[in-house]
Amino acid sequence: MRRIRVIPALLLQGDGLVKTIKFKKPKYVGDPINTVKLFNEKEVDEIVVLDISATPEKREPNFRVAREIASECFMPLCFGGGIQSVDHAKKLFDSGIEKVAINTAAYEDPRLIEAIARIYGTQAVVVSVDVKKSLFGKYQVYTQGGKKNTKKDPREYAQEMERRGAGEILLYSIDRDGTYQGYDLDLISYVSPAVNIPLIACGGANHLDEFKSVINEGHASAVAAGSLFVFKGKEHRAVLVNYPKQEELMEKLYEQV
Amino acid sequence: MITIIDYGLGNLASIKNMLKRIGVKSIITDDPEKIAAAEKLILPGVGAFEMGMNYIREKGLLDVMNQRVLEDKIPVLGICLGMQLLSRHSEEGDAEGLGWIEGDTIKFDFEPSKNLKIPHMGWSEISQEHSSQLMHEMYEDPRFYFVHSYHVVCDDPEDVLLSVDYGMKVTCGVEKGNIMGVQFHPEKSHKFGMKLLSNFANNY
Numbered sequence: 001m002r003r004i005r006v007i008p009a010l011l012l013q014g015d016g017l018v019k020t021i022k023f024k025k026p027k028y029v030g031d032p033i034n035t036v037k038l039f040n041e042k043e044v045d046e047i048v049v050l051d052i053s054a055t056p057e058k059r060e061p062n063f064r065v066a067r068e069i070a071s072e073c074f075m076p077l078c079f080g081g082g083i084q085s086v087d088h089a090k091k092l093f094d095s096g097i098e099k100v101a102i103n104t105a106a107y108e109d110p111r112l113i114e115a116i117a118r119i120y121g122t123q124a125v126v127v128s129v130d131v132k133k134s135l136f137g138k139y140q141v142y143t144q145g146g147k148k149n150t151k152k153d154p155r156e157y158a159q160e161m162e163r164r165g166a167g168e169i170l171l172y173s174i175d176r177d178g179t180y181q182g183y184d185l186d187l188i189s190y191v192s193p194a195v196n197i198p199l200i201a202c203g204g205a206n207h208l209d210e211f212k213s214v215i216n217e218g219h220a221s222a223v224a225a226g227s228l229f230v231f232k233g234k235e236h237r238a239v240l241v242n243y244p245k246q247e248e249l250m251e252k253l254y255e256q257v
Numbered sequence: 258m259i260t261i262i263d264y265g266l267g268n269l270a271s272i273k274n275m276l277k278r279i280g281v282k283s284i285i286t287d288d289p290e291k292i293a294a295a296e297k298l299i300l301p302g303v304g305a306f307e308m309g310m311n312y313i314r315e316k317g318l319l320d321v322m323n324q325r326v327l328e329d330k331i332p333v334l335g336i337c338l339g340m341q342l343l344s345r346h347s348e349e350g351d352a353e354g355l356g357w358i359e360g361d362t363i364k365f366d367f368e369p370s371k372n373l374k375i376p377h378m379g380w381s382e383i384s385q386e387h388s389s390q391l392m393h394e395m396y397e398d399p400r401f402y403f404v405h406s407y408h409v410v411c412d413d414p415e416d417v418l419l420s421v422d423y424g425m426k427v428t429c430g431v432e433k434g435n436i437m438g439v440q441f442h443p444e445k446s447h448k449f450g451m452k453l454l455s456n457f458a459n460n461y
């Protein structure tokens with residue numbers, strides 16, 4: 001039996017949590033502190049919180065919210081959004097965050113990854129890689145919250161980030177985000193075997209039943225999901241924080257991989 | 258009151274957060290005088306072994322820590338790197354440790370065919386090797402959050418308190434008199450970690 005990490009991925013916009021569809025149409029889902037408290041009660045494996053408004057607003061990370069969330073989190077917590085310097089990362093670590101997720105800044109200044117990893121260890125640095133498929137079926141890395149096409153190949157990009165000192169890759173499919181169409185197994189199995197570090201797959205989760213294929217066929221190390229854990233009902237997207245019970249995870253995931 | 262030793266590495270805030278949640282007072286300090294007056298120590302740590310030992314020496318904490326733990330025998334709990342520092346030596350940076358536990362810290366080394374990633378990262382269930390106040394009334398099927406590339410190997414199996422299966426049986430908890438260590442992160446392990454830390458705070 002292998003315990004696979006199952007991670008709620010939450011998006012912060014200003015002071016509220018939202019959920020997007022293909023990185024657009026943000027829908028308010030609640031107060032971040034309350035939501036994290038609920039996930040904490042459900043004993044989730046880990047939480048990822050990404051502030052999607054920091055980079056577009058050209059501002060530094062929301063340290064206040066990060067600190068408040070950390071004080072309610074008795075599980076590992078990864079925080080991203082607006083981190084542009086070692087000092088930003090330091091402030092987050094000092095407030096009780098275990099891992100920082102870096103996206104746009106990793107592309108613009110990959111030396112930042114090296115610098116943070118050298119001080120805090122590679123296990124503290126997650127590089128978040130947003131990917132979209134081109135009209136010709138080619139996977140390409142996007143930054144700036146899905147707005148800027150870097151034209152980089154996600155496989156080579158992930159390898160470069162590993163060399164720079166990333167301890168994990170958060171591979172996010174923009175095309176599948178919030179769509180409930182299932183994980184993009186082609187993308188995951190394209191990138192995952194190319195790196196030696198754990199890869200967390202995100203985007204498109206539809207049902208607990210498909211997690212096992214993300215591991216077995218996609219060769220990811222962990223699964224993350226947004227809509228699946230904050231909504232009930234795919235049509236109306238009514239907010240309901242939920243997370244599978246240990247027995248369910250045991251039966252549908254741990255014993256299947 | 259628990260004194261959390263700040264030697265420049267590690268996620269001290271999350272340990273303090275959890276202690277606060279379970280109603281245990283703590284201070285974070287790198288002041289040798291405060292450590293000299295401590296009743297109970299937590300030695301946290303995330304990062305490189307050698308850097309950790311260097312900080313302890315540079316900050317002038319080594320003598321007072323040896324005094325309190327080895328002579329005065331106050332309880333100490335090493336967490337993650339903090340547990341590894343209890344050992345004599347680590348392969349990480351070929352560095353000398355505190356030597357409070359007879360054992361060494363070595364790197365995971367797996368055949369590629371085993372398909373095991375390093376670091377060992379994530380939640381794992383643990384086994385208890387003998388009874389201990391640290392695990393008193395622990396919840397069923399205890400699981401803890403791990404992140405480590407190195408692990409401690411004890412000379413004396415009697416010192417091994419907890420183990421975890423990761424490609425082999427790996428020591429993840431040690432206890433020798435007043436000296437204890439855990440490889441996982443109780444401060445990030447929900448009720449299981451709360452129970453363990455509250456046992457350390459109340460039973461020793």
